[in-house]
Amino acid sequence: MSTFRAKTLARLREQIRTLEKPGLSDRQALEFGDPAIDDELPGGGLASGCLHELAASAQDAAAYGLIAVLLGRLIGEAGVGLWCGLMPSGGPALPYGPGLARFGLPLERLVLVRARKPAELLWAMEEGLRSGRFTAVLGDGIAPDLTATRRLQLAAEAGGATALLAFPASERRSLRLSAATTRWRIAACPAVMPDRPRWRVCLERCRNGGRREWIIEWSHEALRLRVSAALADRPLAAAAV
């Protein structure tokens, strides 16, 4: 791509964004902390006040590392987070505090909600988003339909909170329609040492942005993310899942 074309495209994208949603462009974005990712995202990070989806590979818990990091950053120094999960019904596992805390998630500022049904979970998310009391609201374990994601997006805008949806990735879910601003796909990736977990992170869909893929490393000592390799734009499924 020539520099001229790139510049033109960037300018056009910027124009579209300002037309699309007044005030959205000057909204804050959550930085990942590594320019290799942030520069690729419109707004310079994960747009706050929007809905984002995280499709996790079903066989491992890799996504929960990134989720804990993002939630922790969104909660920050003064915010409060809401984690809405489904009541464990012989399911795989519960979110485990001692492990999540290592990713910088301030658990004393995180409220856990356990819903019995997906409909209740969506209601709880919306309630939390609209209240304006939470800076981040996570829905764990559901991939709702287009209407429901629209409602969540509107609730997030109304309350100024960032909504995250996490669900196990599947072919059907990656094709479904959603009003989310971004969709990520996260899978495990071999790490060199236990204290530096690595994930293969693919930005599958991004409003005003393209598809990207990285290998991201988290450091438990430094409590920060770092891109260890930017991958070519190729399907993730074949490589990791």
Next chain:
Amino acid sequence: MYLPHWPTDRWRRQRSEASQAPLVLTAPAQGGLRLTAVDARAAAEGLSPGQRLADARALVPEIEAADADRFADGQALARLADWCGRYTPWSAVDGDDGLCLDITGCAHLFGGEAALVADLIRRLAGFGVAARAAVADTPAAAWAWARFGDSMILEPGMGLEPGTGRDRLATLPVEALRLSALTVESLRRLGLRRIGDLAGLPRGPLAARLGSELLSRLDRVFGVEAESISPRRAPASWRARLVFADGIARREDIDLATRELLKELCRALDADGRGARRLELAFYRLDGTAQILEIGTSRPTRDIAHLARLFVEPLGSVEPGFGIETMILGAVATDKLAARQMALPSHQRRDIEDLAPVLDRLQGRLGRNAVVRLVPVASHLPERAVTVAPALNDMPPRHWPAELPRPVQLLASPEPIDVTEDEEGPKHFRWRRVEHRIAEREGPERIAPEWWRTTGDPTTRDYFWLQDEDGRRYWVYRAGPGWYLHGLFA
């Protein structure tokens, strides 16, 4: 309050057809069906409980007989006691055929004791329930007078000072003391028929011959020994009450009334420096039933708008029937709440106060135990290292031990796995029918059982961090000869 024909009144009320025949209720007993209850008309014909149905039919051929249902009678009586909550929070079921209300301090709301009792009897008569009520200084005296007194009401306001109530009670038969049939029989044989006959006798010999029950009953009637009423529901210390002349049924009216009640209650709570933790909103219907809604809050509050929001959903379940005549809002549980909460020093505290409304809404729909926070526990055992606490409990930032490798998901219970190992540790393993080849491993971390606990798994565990060839990370342990998978790392 004595309901002489409660079972038959209830039976008639349940079936609204107006049959004029004398009604008796029967139950199988020795020698065939026997009467358990008779209505006023049957009683006037000379029938009484205990008679055989066949005998009764011979005496009064036109009687209508039906099966007795003691259980339903009791249930209905309990509902009636709830309904009496419109007069006083201290209402209790008293035996099979009576209610006991403590109207101390409530009578002025109804224009005095006499007016209250008259209103009660009139309303019950409206429901088709015959009642005799007596107001007295002790429950036992009221019980005695309602059943054996000659007038309907023991002169209201008349205490049991010597010379007035005491003398009148003395004229009642000894049965009014609520004694067992055996004791009554013994007393009769001794020629003691009236309470007054007993009052002057020396207590020692009386107790020796007839048991201490008699003395205790006597003391209760005369107020020497205290008797308490245990109300069916814990009475609220702060209450607000609204009475509607015609009864209301529309949702808008109920909402409006709820708001008015909240305003009044919150004013009272404010004056006393209290905040509501649990509220009870009782609806008394024109047809003599009561419905009670309950809400809870996670922190003491007097915020009218917040409390009103919490009532929105439960109010949907209110069935007004022909109309609601009285609504009573009571704060069943309260906590201290300073007059103003604004000047709190800590930022975090402020945030938590702000959270209360939304958390209460979440709890209201999902249940109290569904809205929680994770709290660390000082335990080496991974499954005990974390617990949940109510979301709004004060919680200073706690230290989560971050040095040790811990998974982000812990399986509800460790799952056995097949492991092939070499000298250094596990080589590959099979979990949920999938084979995993191990590329990296770290460990073991030895976790000893908590010896001071007598329950639980007593074996020492050696934990390993494992990474398979795809980069998935597992937490497995060896305990004795077996291997288990316990958690998943991110």
